[in-house]
Amino acid sequence: MAADPPPAGVPERWRGATGWWRRRSLRVRLTVVAAAVLALGLALSAWVFVDVLTRALVATIDEGIHQRAREAVALSDAHRLDGPIVTTDNTIVQVISRDGRIIGATGNTDRLVPLLSAESRAAALAEGGGRFLDSRPYGIPGVLRVTVLSADSGTTVIAARSFAEVQGSIRAAGHVLLIGTPLLMVLLAAASWLVIGRTLRPIDALRRGATEITGTARSRRLPVPEAHDEVHSLAMTLNDMLARLEDAGARQRALVSDAAHELRSPLASIRLQLEVALNHPEGQDWRETAEGALEDTLRLARLAEDLLALARMDEGRPSRREPVDLNELVSRTADRYGIIADLPAATLTVTGDAMDLGRVLTNLIDNAVRHRTAKVAVALTAIAPTRADPQNPRIAEITVTDDGPGIPAADRERVFDRFTRLDTARSRDDGGAGLGLAIVRTTLHAHGGTIHLTDASPGLTAVVRLPLT
Structure with missing residues (x-):
């Protein structure tokens, strides 16, 4: 099946890429999409x-x-800076007086040049928190993390620590993620490929x-999976469809067979x-011969008209x-047979095909x-409408009653099958091919109506019901 044409204005290279993508299998496309989403998620993570x-x-x-x-500030405020400041974690500390002299420091820093100028110290005090400092001008490799606090008498304290260890940790974590993330993505893509394949x-x-x-x-059916999921529902729906198609095919084959059988008799007679x-x-x-041939020809014509009517009514709507x-x-219709119909005072109107409904009445009265x-x-x-079902629309009911031999209750539904003629007094040589009642039911179903037969004691009553407009 050809792919849908790309929208107008799309560049040719994009059209080719879109066509290539559409030609891939569903498993490939789902795996690629899942892998792309996983890659994006892993990269973001x-x-x-x-x-x-x-x-x-x-x-x-x-x-x-x-x-x-804070410890250095406490020493400064207590005037206990009488020697080098000692720290256990290699932290650099400088205590600077109001006039810019270093009055206290750890042994791992310069006692002459402050790490931050007066302007930088003032800015750091105003901002609060820590800041990064390039320590190479001071002979210290790498980057320092620096914070500044104020003490009494205009004294400021600078504390700093090398950021190299943190950079090393971050770099190591990055290397692990750089190697592990693609491997994890490949593993998850492979798992997606397998899971999608099994799905x-x-x-x-x-x-x-x-x-x-x-x-x-x-009687062929599609395999139904054990899991009660969407595929199971799809398989059940498709099998139901196949059953309906099989029934329709069986009815069509039976119709063709019965029609061929019915056609053989008049053709053989002619x-x-x-x-x-x-x-x-x-x-x-020759006159008698022509009359006999005409009678069989009319029988063929009636059969052809009935078959055409059934074919049209099988579409399901008027x-x-x-x-x-x-x-x-x-x-x-009743007047054509010399029958006076019992009609209501109010006019009853339905929606449909007057010719088809007239055929229904003609077949029943005939x-x-x-x-x-x-x-x-x-x-x-x-x-x-009844009290039990007040929403039901008003229904028109037509009854056609005769006082003949009737039909046994067991056969009152079977007579609506096509080419069905009972071996009773109601089956005669001029009774047609057994399509009349089949046409009646098919026509009424197309109009939203129903028909059933009841005992008239004696005789039979055909009850037709149609929804009123």
Whole structure:
């Protein structure tokens, strides 16, 4: 199946890339998308991890140098700077007087040159917290983390610690993430490939099962996975569809077979009459032969019309949808048979095809007339909604009753099947091909109506119900 054309204005290279992507299998596309999302997530997680680690280590250094600066401030305020300041964690401490002289320091720093100028010390005091300092001009390799506190009499205390250890830790973590993240991504992509493959395996089984189903296969079904998931629901739905198609195919084959069987009789009769007339022309009554051939031809025509009507009604809806006056339709159809219909005072209107509904009435009244003993009654009434179902619309009910031999209760549903003729008094040579009631039910279903047969004691009543407009 050809891919959808790309939108207008898209560059040719993008069109080619889009086409290539659409031609990939679903497993490949899902794996690529999952891997891309995983790569993005892992990269973002690595960046967040390094950032959080850096902030945590910097906060630890700031806390340490701030503590050492506080200790130096306490010594300065107590006038106890009578010797070198001692620290246990290699922290650099300088105590600077108001006039810029270093009056106290640790042994690992210069006692002549302050780490920060007067302006830098003032800025650091105003900002608070720690700051980075390039310590190479002071003969100390790397970067220092510096904080400044004020003491009494205008004295300031500078505390600093090398940032090299933190940089080493961050660099080591970065190397681990740089190597481990791609490996983890490859591992997760491989796991995604396997998981997606196992997830799509039932769909592949459905595809293989579908390829094995041919037009001549009978009662074939798609494999249903054990897991009650979306694929299971899809398989059940497809199997239901196959069952309906199988039933429809069986009905179609039965219809073709029955139609061929029904066509054989009139064709054979016509052929026999013509062969006899041609073989014995001197003693043949040609008028009688023509009348016999015409009778069989009319029978063929009726059968063809019934088959065409069934084919059209199998579409499931009327060919026309227009208001139909049931009072007029029932009255006009009953008058053709010399029957006075019992009609309501109010006009009842339905939506549908007047010609199809007229065929329904004609078939029902024709059956009743053909099998009556003395009379046929036709009535039209309106049924109001019941208390149990007040939302149900008003229904028009048409009844056609005869006083003939009736139909056994066990056969009252079977007579609506196509080409069904009972071996009773209601089955006669002029009774047609057994399509009349099938056409009636199919037509009524297309109009949203129903039909059922009830016992009239004696005789039979056909009850038709249609929703009113």
